[in-house]
Amino acid sequence: MPWLSGTERAGCAKILKFMSKGDLLSLSDTVTNKMIVVENVTEAMETILSFTKNAEELLRRKKVYRDLIFKYLANEGVVMPPNSEKHQLVKRALELWSSGKATVDESLQGATDETTQRRSTQTASDTTDLKVEVGFDPQALGQQFCQWFFQLLNSQNPSLGQLPQDWGPQHFWPDVKLRLLSKAGSEQMDEFLGAKLVSLRLLALTKEERLLLCPNLDPHGLRTLASPHGLVLVAVAGTIHRDEACLGIFEQIFGLIRSPLENNSWKIKFVNLKIRGQDALGGTEVAAPALSYNSSELQLLCS
Template sequence: MSISEHHRSGLRDLLCNETNIPVLLQLARSVTKNVCSIDEPEEALGYLITQVGDTHKLLHKRHITKDLLFRYLNTRLPGTSTDFTKADLVMKIIQYWDKQSNGAVSKAPDSTHADAPSMQIANEQEYPIHLMARKFGEWFFNKYNSDSLILSDLWSDAALEMKVIADDGASDFECCSAEQVLECLVRAKQTFGFYFNPNLSHSGVQGRIDPYGQVIVLCCGTLHSAERSVGVFECAFGLLRDPNEGNNWKPKKFKCLLRSELSPPRLHTLDESKTLQLALTLPTPTDALD
């Protein structure tokens, strides 16, 4: 899908100014993998439009920060609320450009922009951070259910917060160190006899980035005992690369909720989770992970 002319004009308005030209040049060098020497703003914008080819994807690039988008939108639409995620700001800016294009949003359904929302939804599932999150979720729960998690799978200073809500009350557990985290995870599973069935679709597992650059994997699913669904679980894992283990991603932080239910849903989703809503507002990078 190519970038429309009025989106090109909007991108020029956003990036080709004294404040944001350094971001524009950095972005162009990034998408061309420094193959070309790029020093002129118009040349850089041309490379971006050609190489990325999608307005939503381009605005979600890591170098285009939430702060940059907010400052731009606030200059064009003074009084813009600060209570927006980056994804919200991207959509607001695109809507602003569409309105400025003298009725572009009212074109026939076969216009380029008419397909953008559905294309964005389809493409979002393939963002590198979501692909990695689903791969991690599958790996972790396979090992957890088969009692094959080992200490080297976790960071040595791993930390866990777990809340178990049962019919007879709630219990909270906190611990630090890989040994204690592994022991707590195993004990919880054995005590209640749970089998963890994660929802490995995009509706059940997604990735985010926290303010410290840590990858956050959000995962939910159903709890089973003796082939019967007995509750739901919601987990947030904080992952960091381990240079001593082939630079692989390893969990360092665990935050889990296990909740028994008389009539649990057939499929638990992130939208229905009560503990992960704040984490879902964290940024979702579209680039490959560093």
């Protein structure tokens, strides 16, 4: 997967610094398909740079205005006619970066070189580790994870009469984020941050709201992706029930990362959950819902 070079990353970072906070947050949403929640300007910049496949793609974004690129080039000592069009400025910035003549912040350069270095070494070592690990298969991991997660969560539903299993914040990373989007009549988006809050909100679905989440583990309902640097995405669709009634469907994306301090067990780094009630489905067949996310959308989350 192509990454920004150190020079491109440093140059793009300088351009992003000229942007307003609102535009940065909006651009971060666009670049990640609203899958990653950012809290501030620094997080937004880091997310945009991490999820951008190439520099030209970023410079051509609507929010990266012509004037910002013009101002950046002027600061770099590149004089362009004041009436230059945006595509000409984009071309000139790309030429500047490929020539290696752009000035790079020492602090940024260290970080970008180190990041690039780390990515290349991780790509090499992580993929071999995964292969050595009895032919690591993300799809098999996704199946096992979903069976474990939904069995664990559903066991908290009192209407099942089961002994609740060991649910809690221990299954999540401390900085885990949950985005919960529900469409039932009106649309509502809630965000939760931190292992305790996230585990309590998910628990409330089954314990208080008495919902039962049934994942569709067939190939069209489950998709997984492994990134070279350790993140595994598991995306699954399924139906939601209460007692005998089917209330609608859900789509859930989990980001999983191993915890080296806990026997390399997988822990949840983020959760995006979309719930649609029957009335929002317009009579669609919900027996075995398919995922609406395609591979490239998931790839963005994995970048």
